[in-house]
Every structure is written in C-alpha cells, then in structure tokens.
Amino acid sequence: MTATVAVAHAAPELLDGLDLSLVPESEHARFAKRRREDDRLSFLAAWAVASRMVADRMETDVDQLRVVRTCIHCSSEEHGKPQFVDSGLDLSLSHTRGGVAVALGTGCEVGVDIERVPAEPWPPEMVRVVVGDDEPIPFPGQEVRVWTAKESVVKCLAVGLMAPVKDLAIAFRPEGPVVVRWDTRPDVVDDLVLRELDVPEDFSATLAVRVAGGADSLDLDYESLT
Amino acid sequence: MSNDGEQIRSHITTAWRSVLGTDEEFEDDDDFFLMGGHSLLALFVAEHLEQSLEREVPMQTVLDNRRLGELATALVTR
Ligand SMILES: CC(C)(COP(=O)(O)OP(=O)(O)OC[C@H]1O[C@@H](n2cnc3c(N)ncnc32)[C@H](O)[C@@H]1OP(=O)(O)O)[C@@H](O)C(=O)NCCC(=O)NCCS
Numbered sequence: 610m611t612a613t614v615a616v617a618h619a620a621p622e623l624l625d626g627l628d629l630s631l632v633p634e635s636e637h638a639r640f641a642k643r644r645r646e647d648d649r650l651s652f653l654a655a656w657a658v659a660s661r662m663v664a665d666r667m668e669t670d671v672d673q674l675r676v677v678r679t680c681i682h683c684s685s686e687e688h689g690k691p692q693f694v695d696s697g698l699d700l701s702l703s704h705t706r707g708g709v710a711v712a713l714g715t716g717c718e719v720g721v722d723i724e725r726v727p728a729e730p731w732p733p734e735m736v737r738v739v740v741g742d743d744e745p746i747p748f749p750g751q752e753v754r755v756w757t758a759k760e761s762v763v764k765c766l767a768v769g770l771m772a773p774v775k776d777l778a779i780a781f782r783p784e785g786p787v788v789v790r791w792d793t794r795p796d797v798v799d800d801l802v803l804r805e806l807d808v809p810e811d812f813s814a815t816l817a818v819r820v821a822g823g824a825d826s827l828d829l830d831y832e833s834l835t
Numbered sequence: 836m837s838n839d840g841e842q843i844r845s846h847i848t849t850a851w852r853s854v855l856g857t858d859e860e861f862e863d864d865d866d867f868f869l870m871g872g873h874s875l876l877a878l879f880v881a882e883h884l885e886q887s888l889e890r891e892v893p894m895q896t897v898l899d900n901r902r903l904g905e906l907a908t909a910l911v912t913r
Contacts, residue, residue, distance in 0.1 A: 642866070648871045
C-alpha cells in the first residue's frame with residue numbers, strides 16, 4: 610500500500626506559474642466565488658498541485674480530469690470529499706493562507722490538514738472545545754497541532770466536522786501522534802496512521818491514512834514542492 | 836428581520852470580523868467560507884457567539900449555515 614504526500618506553500622514564485630488552466634474545469638466556478646486574494650491563491654495552488662500529481666499518475670492532461678463529490682451525510686453532489694474520477698486514488702487537500710497540502714492514497718484513504726500556527730495561544734475556552742478532558746495538552750501554545758491531527762482524521766473518513774472533535778482523542782507519543790479513541794468510528798481506530806508533515810514552523814500539518822494493518826502496511830512518499 | 840434577528844446579525848458580524856481580521860461590511864448572502872473562513876475559524880466563531888449570546892452555539896450550526904443571513908435565522912429560531 611502506498612500513500613503519496615505532497616506539501617506545497619503558496620509562495621509568490623509559485624503564484625507566477627499559477628492559472629486556472631492548471632485546474633479542472635469543475636473547480637473554476639468554485640474559485641470564482643472566493644472573495645479574498647490570499648484565499649483564491651491557496652485554493653488555486655492546492656488544486657493545481659493535486660491535478661498535476663493525478664494527471665502525471667494517470668498519464669493524461671489536466672483538462673481531461675474530472676472531479677466529483679458526494680456527501681456521505683446527505684448524498685449531495687455539491688459538497689463532500691472530492692475525488693478524481695477513474696484515478697483509483699484517494700484524494701485529500703487542504704488550503705490555508707500561504708500554505709497548501711495535498712495527499713493521494715493508493716489502496717488506502719487519506720486525509721490532510723494544514724493550518725497556520727496562531728500568533729497568540731488559544732484562549733482556554735477554545736482549547737476546551739477541541740481537546741477532550743482525557744487528552745493531555747501536549748504542547749501549550751500549539752494546540753493547533755491537536756486540531757490538524759483531528760481534522761486530518763475526519764477528512765480521511767469523509768465525515769468532516771459533522772463528527773464532534775472531542776469524540777476523537779489523540780496522544781502525542783515520541784514516534785508521533787496516534788488516535789487512541791474515536792467514539793464516532795471505533796471500528797477504524799486500529800487502521801489509522803497519523804504523520805505530522807514537515808512544514809515551516811509557522812504552519813502545522815498532519816496526514817491521516819486509513820490502511821488495513823496500520824503503519825506496517827504503509828509506504829509514505831513525500832513530494833516536497835516548497 | 837426582527838430586533839432579535841438584527842442583534843444576532845450584529846453579533847455574527849462582530850465575530851466574523853474578529854476571526855477574519857477585517858472591518859468589512861457583510862451582506863446576508865456572504866458565505867463565511869468564501870470570505871476566507873475555514874473550519875478552525877468557524878470553531879472560533881461558534882465560541883465567540885457563545886460568549887456574546889451567552890448560550891450554546893454548536894459548531895454544526897455554524898458549519899451548516901455558512902451565509903450570514905442563514906446563520907442569523909438559525910440562531911433566532913433555536
Ligand atoms: C471538510 C472540512 C473539514 C474542511 O475544513 P477546512 O479547514 O475549512 O478546509 P481545508 O482547507 O482543510 O479543507 C478543505 C477541503 O476539504 C475537502 N473536503 C470537503 N469536504 C470534505 C469531507 N466531507 N471529507 C473530506 N474532505 C472534504 C475539499 O477538498 C475542500 O477543499 P475544496 O473546497 O477546495 O474542494 C470542513 O469544512 C467540514 O467538515 N465540512 C463538512 C461539513 C458537512 O459535512 N456538512 C454536512 C452537510 S450535509
């Protein structure tokens with residue numbers, strides 16, 4: 610089983626080469642609706658990176674790629690985890706101001722999340738929303754790492770944040786973050802592998818992979834585009 | 836919109852401005868996620884609204900009602 614991960618940062622030099630022709634047509638209208646310039650840029654960068662990776666693997670051109678979404682909660686085709694049709698790859702992408710992350714999985718499901726580390730520590734009431742009472746706070750001031758770990762999991766299984774984040778407990782062990790409990794999907798806990806991605810220190814990014822057999826059955830291949 | 840609705844709308848505007856770091860005016864049709872919002876910021880919005888409205892505002896309500904007008908209506912009818 611292989612999960613391929615690319616992490617890219619939407620730096621100005623990347624912007625030069627970016628335009629909508631690098632992104633499947635289905636995403637153009639979604640791009641146009643975004644109001645903020647930095648948000649448009651990271652959206653474009655994430656989709657351009659994902660599309661290029663998928664087109665390379667499918668040995669085709671980006672304009673041949675088609676994207677579909679189906680919400681597992683309401684079956685709408687307007688939202689939900691996107692996938693490239695006929696790619697045989699599981700896709701997850703995340704975009705935040707100045708940083709994007711893309712994960713492609715073969716024979717496994719993937720979820721990725723990237724966030725900026727806030728300049729100020731979270732207020733205690735925020736910490737309480739994200740971190741459960743049974744979860745030791747691993748790095749005071751860096752609770753965003755707990756958040757990216759949790760969000761990567763809910764994206765991996767396509768449930769999104771309809772699953773309460775406190776139902777999911779993460780432990781940060783020397784070898785990295787581990788899902789220790791997930792009341793929403795206890796059946797998948799043993800198959801979930803988490804990896805913190807190597808991103809600049811003002812970002813936090815985590816990859817979640819659901820793979821039968823856990824970490825022993827997984828190969829990670831980083832494509833760094835920074 | 837009722838007085839109640841107007842007041843809630845103004846609390847939402849304050850919360851959005853604070854988490855999005857802007858002093859923009861918002862329309863009822865504005866979608867939080869298209870204004871630069873994302874899920875972590877949505878969580879901050881829920882938290883912000885809980886403080887200002889002094890009642891529970893589930894994250895799901897903020898995620899399901901992405902437009903200002905929708906969120907105001909959802910919070911009035913709750
Ligand atoms: C998916 C979600 C976790 C995204 O979080 P975010 O921090 O705002 O944004 P990120 O940049 O990390 O990720 C956004 C990407 O996640 C992907 N995504 C969207 N829904 C997803 C889902 N259910 N599962 C996995 N990935 C999803 C998309 O690729 C999206 O990018 P795009 O809009 O450019 O296609 C959050 O918005 C969410 O939970 N939404 C679902 C709400 C829901 O299910 N409502 C039910 C309606 S019936």
